[in-house]
Amino acid sequence: MRVVVRNAYVIDPASNFEGFADISIKDSYIETVGEVGGVSIDGEIDATGLVASPGFVDIHAHLRDPGLTHKETIKTGLEAAVKGGFTSVCCMPNTKPVIDNVQTVEYIKHKAEAYNICDLYPIGSISKNEEGKELSDMLKLAQAGCVAFSDDGVPVMNAELLRKALIYGEDLNVPLTLHEEDKNISADGVVNECELAFRLGLKGIPNVSESCIIARDIEIAKSTKAHLHICHVSTKESIEVLRKAKTDNANVTFEVMPHHFSLTDNEIDNYNTFAKVNPPLRSESDVEAIKTAIASGIVDAIATDHAPHEEDAKRCTMQKAAFGISGFETAFAAANTYLVKQGIISLYEAIRLMSYAPAQTFNLDAGSLEEGKFANLILIDKDKEWVVDRFKFVSKGKNTPYHNKKLTGLIVKTLYKGKEVF
Amino acid sequence: MPKNLLGIRYLAKSDIESIIDTAFEYKSNPKSYVNSLTNKNIITIFFENSTRTRTSFEMAAKKMGANVINIDYEKSSLKKGETDFDTIKNLSAMHPDAFVVRHYHSGYPYFLSKFTDIPIINAGDGTSEHPSQAILDLMTMSEKKGSLDGLNVCIIGDIINSRVARSHLEVSKKFNWNLSFFGPSTMLPKADWIKGIKIEKSLKSAISKKDFIILLRIQLERNSGQNLPSLSEYSRFFGINENNLPKDAYIMHPGPVNRDVELSSYAMDNFENVLITNQVENGVFARMAVYDFCLNQ
Numbered sequence: 001m002r003v004v005v006r007n008a009y010v011i012d013p014a015s016n017f018e019g020f021a022d023i024s025i026k027d028s029y030i031e032t033v034g035e036v037g038g039v040s041i042d043g044e045i046d047a048t049g050l051v052a053s054p055g056f057v058d059i060h061a062h063l064r065d066p067g068l069t070h071k072e073t074i075k076t077g078l079e080a081a082v083k084g085g086f087t088s089v090c091c092m093p094n095t096k097p098v099i100d101n102v103q104t105v106e107y108i109k110h111k112a113e114a115y116n117i118c119d120l121y122p123i124g125s126i127s128k129n130e131e132g133k134e135l136s137d138m139l140k141l142a143q144a145g146c147v148a149f150s151d152d153g154v155p156v157m158n159a160e161l162l163r164k165a166l167i168y169g170e171d172l173n174v175p176l177t178l179h180e181e182d183k184n185i186s187a188d189g190v191v192n193e194c195e196l197a198f199r200l201g202l203k204g205i206p207n208v209s210e211s212c213i214i215a216r217d218i219e220i221a222k223s224t225k226a227h228l229h230i231c232h233v234s235t236k237e238s239i240e241v242l243r244k245a246k247t248d249n250a251n252v253t254f255e256v257m258p259h260h261f262s263l264t265d266n267e268i269d270n271y272n273t274f275a276k277v278n279p280p281l282r283s284e285s286d287v288e289a290i291k292t293a294i295a296s297g298i299v300d301a302i303a304t305d306h307a308p309h310e311e312d313a314k315r316c317t318m319q320k321a322a323f324g325i326s327g328f329e330t331a332f333a334a335a336n337t338y339l340v341k342q343g344i345i346s347l348y349e350a351i352r353l354m355s356y357a358p359a360q361t362f363n364l365d366a367g368s369l370e371e372g373k374f375a376n377l378i379l380i381d382k383d384k385e386w387v388v389d390r391f392k393f394v395s396k397g398k399n400t401p402y403h404n405k406k407l408t409g410l411i412v413k414t415l416y417k418g419k420e421v422f
Numbered sequence: 423m424p425k426n427l428l429g430i431r432y433l434a435k436s437d438i439e440s441i442i443d444t445a446f447e448y449k450s451n452p453k454s455y456v457n458s459l460t461n462k463n464i465i466t467i468f469f470e471n472s473t474r475t476r477t478s479f480e481m482a483a484k485k486m487g488a489n490v491i492n493i494d495y496e497k498s499s500l501k502k503g504e505t506d507f508d509t510i511k512n513l514s515a516m517h518p519d520a521f522v523v524r525h526y527h528s529g530y531p532y533f534l535s536k537f538t539d540i541p542i543i544n545a546g547d548g549t550s551e552h553p554s555q556a557i558l559d560l561m562t563m564s565e566k567k568g569s570l571d572g573l574n575v576c577i578i579g580d581i582i583n584s585r586v587a588r589s590h591l592e593v594s595k596k597f598n599w600n601l602s603f604f605g606p607s608t609m610l611p612k613a614d615w616i617k618g619i620k621i622e623k624s625l626k627s628a629i630s631k632k633d634f635i636i637l638l639r640i641q642l643e644r645n646s647g648q649n650l651p652s653l654s655e656y657s658r659f660f661g662i663n664e665n666n667l668p669k670d671a672y673i674m675h676p677g678p679v680n681r682d683v684e685l686s687s688y689a690m691d692n693f694e695n696v697l698i699t700n701q702v703e704n705g706v707f708a709r710m711a712v713y714d715f716c717l718n719q
Contacts, residue, residue, distance in 0.1 A: 195615035199431075201528030201550030201588060271529035315507050317527035319548070 002026050003043040004036045008052035013352035014368030023052060025375040028417035033369055047379050050412055055087025055376035056354040057367045060231055060303035067096025072308040072396045074111045078118040080395035082422040084328035085411040087118050087376035088366040093125040094153040100125040100136040105144040117421040121147040126165045132158055135165055142172045147362050150177040157183055166226035175229040178217060185209035190318050192265040192280040202318055205280050211237035218245045218252055230254035232305050234279035236289030246298050253300035253361050258334035259325055261290045267401050273314040273321035275401040291344050301358035304331045308397020326397035330388060336409030375418040384410040424541040425716045428531050429551035430592035445561050445711035455710055459488035462519040467493045469525040474677055475545050479522050482709035507537060514538040519717055541716040549583050555676050556589035558708035562701050563634055566672055576602045576628045579638030580609040586676045604628035605660060608649035632671040637684040657683045664689045672697050
C-alpha cells in the first residue's frame with residue numbers, strides 16, 4: 001500500500017528540510033520525501049497550495065479521563081487533538097484517580113491504542129495523589145510508559161520533596177515538568193494582578209508568584225543531574241530567570257502556551273470566565289516578553305495546556321469558575337496568527353516549536369518526516385482565515401477565549417500512521 | 423432591557439443625580455412614595471451576612487407598598503447544589519418584579535443579569551461594588567455641602583478589599599472629585615492602577631483639607647491578618663480619635679464600625695461631624711429611589 005502526497009510545500013524541521021516535495025507513504029511509514037516516480041501507487045492526496053509538516057506534538061494537555069469524563073474523554077480529547085493537527089499528546093496526571101499508579105497508566109494507554117488515531121503518552125505524578133507529600137512510584141510508572149513527571153495543576157511547594165524527586169529520577173532520563181506557582185503568594189487569586197482586576201474586584205495573581213519559584217527550582221535542579229522542564233511560562237520575570245539559566249547551561253527547558261503569547265489580561269473584562277486560566281493571561285509587556293523569547297530561540301516548545309471543562313464550570317462567577325482553556329483546536333491558528341503573521345518567527349520555526357522541538361524536549365520518537373518514521377503528518381492551509389466558533393469544537397470543552405475571534409491558518413488533514421484521522 | 427443597578431460604573435452621572443433627587447423628594451414628602459410599588463414583588467437573596475443593608479432594602483420596599491420575599495440561602499436549593507444559573511432561571515419564571523442580591527463573589531449580580539429580564543439590584547458584590555451605599559453616601563454629602571462636584575474626599579482603610587471604595591472610585595470620575603486613599607500599604611492598590619487618585623503619605627495629610635473622610639471597616643474576617651499585624655496597631659496609626667479629629671471635615675463610615683479601631687468610641691458618640699446615623703437614615707430613602715429607578719419605568 002503506497003499513498004503519495006503531491007505538490008505540498010513540505011516543512012520538516014527534524015531533517016532541516018523546507019521546499020516543494022512529494023511525500024510517499026508506504027503502509028504506515030514515511031518512505032521518501034522528495035520526487036516520487038517510477039513506483040506503483042495506490043492512492044494520491046493532492047496538497048497543492050498546502051503546507052505538509054509532521055503532526056504536532058503536545059507535551060502538556062489534560063484529557064480528564066479517567067474520572068472527569070464529563071469534561072473530556074480520551075476519545076473526544078484525541079479527536080480534538082487530531083483536528084488541531086496533533087498526532088502525539090502527553091496527558092497530565094490530574095485525573096481521578098491521579099496517574100500515580102500503573103493501572104491508570106495502562107488504562108490510558110490501552111484506551112488510546114484502541115482508538116488508534118493519535119499517540120498518547122501519560123505523564124505520571126511526582127507525588128502520590130498530587131498531594132506534595134510522598135513521592136509516587138516513579139520507577140514503576142516510567143517502566144509502565146510515563147514519559148515525564150508532574151504535579152501539574154498544583155506546584156510542588158515542598159522544596160525538599162522536589163529535590164528528592166529530581167535525584168530519584170535522575171537515571172530515568174525523563175523530565176520533571178513543573179507547574180510553577182508559589183501558592184502562598186497566589187493564594188485565592190483568580191486573574192492577573194492588574195488595574196482591571198482591581199476595578200472588577202478580582203483578586204490578582206502577581207507575576208512574582210511564578211518567577212520566584214522558577215528561580216528556586218532552577219537552583220534545586222542545578223544541584224542534581226536531572227532535567228527540569230518548566231510548564232506554561234507566563235511572565236517577563238520568569239523569562240529572564242530562564243534566559244539566565246540557559247546562559248549558565250543549566251539542564252532546564254521550558255514551554256509557552258498560545259494564549260500567553262496572543263491574549264492579554266484585558267480579556268477578563270465583563271467577568272469573562274473563558275479567560276480564566278492558570279497561569280493567568282498577563283499584561284501586554286508579559287506577552288511581548290514571551291514573543292521576544294520565542295524570537296530569540298530560547299523557548300523549547302509551544303504546548304497547549306488543553307484544559308476542557310463542562311459548561312457549568314464556566315457559567316458562573318469568575319471566582320467560582322474553573323481555570324483552563326480548551327486549546328487543541330486553536331493552538332496552531334493562534335501561533336500562526338500571532339507569531340508567524342506578525343513576523344515574530346517563520347512558519348518553519350512555528351512548526352518546529354510545535355513538533356520536533358517538543359518531541360526532543362521529552363525524548364519522544366515523534367515530530368519527524370524522516371524515512372522509516374510513522375507517517376504522522378498534517379496538511380495546513382496557512383492563509384485560511386476563520387472565525388472561532390466554540391460550539392463547533394470536537395472537544396467536550398467548549399471553553400475558549402478565542403470564541404468569535406478571527407484566526408488565520410487551518411489544519412486541513414491529519415494522517416496518523418498513514419491513515420486519515422481528520 | 424431591564425433597568426438594573428449593578429454598579430456605579432454602569433450608571434450615567436444623570437442617572438445618579440436623578441436617583442438622589444428622588445430620594446430627597448421621598449425624604450421630604452412621604453406622600454410621594456406611598457403605594458408607589460403596590461402589588462410589586464421583590465425577592466431579596468443575601469449570600470453574606472448583613473443587618474443594615476438587608477433591613478434597609480426591606481424597609482424601603484415595604485414603605486412603598488411592595489411585597490418582599492427573603493430567600494434564606496442556608497435553606498435554599500443552592501445549598502443542595504443547584505447552580506446559580508438554574509436558580510435565577512427558576513426564580514425568574516415566577517415573574518417577580520426585582521431581585522436584590524448580595525454575594526461574596528465580585529460580579530455575581532452582573533452574572534445573573536445576563537440570564538434574566540428582571541431588574542437586578544446589587545446590594546454588594548464581593549470586593550467589586552456597593553452602589554446603593556455610594557448613593558446614600560452622596561445623598562448624605564449633598565445634605566451637608568449642596569453640590570457633589572469637585573469634593574475633596576479621602577477614604578481610609580482596607581481599600582483593596584472594599585467594594586465601597588470601588589463604588590466611590592467610580593463616583594469620583596463622574597463628579598470630578600479630588601479623591602485620595604490612605605491605609606496600610608498592604609491594603610492599598612498600586613499607584614498605577616488608580617491614575618488620578620492620590621495615595622496619602624500620612625494620616626495628617628489624609629485628613630487635612632477634606633470635605634469628607636470615609637472610614638472603612640477593617641475586616642478581620644477577610645484574612646487580613648497578613649495585611650495587618652493587629653487592630654491596636656491600626657488604630658494607633660490609621661484610626662481617627664478625639665485628638666486627631668479634623669474640625670473642618672465630616673466623618674462617614676458604611677458600618678458596622680469597629681469601635682476604637684477605625685474611629686474612637688468617644689469621637690463616634692460625641693462629635694457632631696460624624697454622619698454615620700445620617701447615612702443609615704438616608705439609606706432607606708436612597709434604596710426607595712433605587713427601586714423607583716429600576717421598577718417604575
